[in-house]
Amino acid sequence: MTPTLFGRWQTRLFLLATVGVLVTLPFAMGLIGSGDSPAYFWILGYVAIFGLGWDFIYDKMQKYRWDRDWPAVYQLFAGIWEMIFIWCGLKIFGFLPLPIPKEFLIWGDFSLHYSAVWLAVFLASQSLMRIIFVRWRFFGGQWL
Numbered sequence: 001m002t003p004t005l006f007g008r009w010q011t012r013l014f015l016l017a018t019v020g021v022l023v024t025l026p027f028a029m030g031l032i033g034s035g036d037s038p039a040y041f042w043i044l045g046y047v048a049i050f051g052l053g054w055d056f057i058y059d060k061m062q063k064y065r066w067d068r069d070w071p072a073v074y075q076l077f078a079g080i081w082e083m084i085f086i087w088c089g090l091k092i093f094g095f096l097p098l099p100i101p102k103e104f105l106i107w108g109d110f111s112l113h114y115s116a117v118w119l120a121v122f123l124a125s126q127s128l129m130r131i132i133f134v135r136w137r138f139f140g141g142q143w144l
């Protein structure tokens with residue numbers, strides 16, 4: 001079943017709060033990337049917050065497709081767009097605050113973290129969620 005807008009929001013927040021946090025922990029502790037920093041959790045928070053708005057737009061765009069479906073390649077394009085938006089907000093335009101100076105934010109670390117979180121959340125939504133949470137699958141991604 002195609003996810004509803006409310007189902008998209010619930011799934012995004014659930015997966016970022018579980019899988020996203022687990023993937024972010026090694027980055028925040030300094031095991032991956034250059035140094036430990038709480039900035040990775042801020043980035044994860046921005047992905048969640050702005051993602052709610054993006055999901056609203058994606059839901060509207062999806063309704064124009066004949067099958068009302070959202071193929072995986074579109075999810076990839078959406079992930080790339082969201083990464084560029086967050087990067088511009090943090091580093092280029094600086095309208096998103098971080099607990100570190102923006103000069104210390106490195107593209108390689110940011111893109112590695114974002115890509116790891118995106119891939120883990122994508123794989124979890126395409127596999128584990130469908131296997132473990134059968135109700136999620138048949139109720140448009142809604143939990144409540």
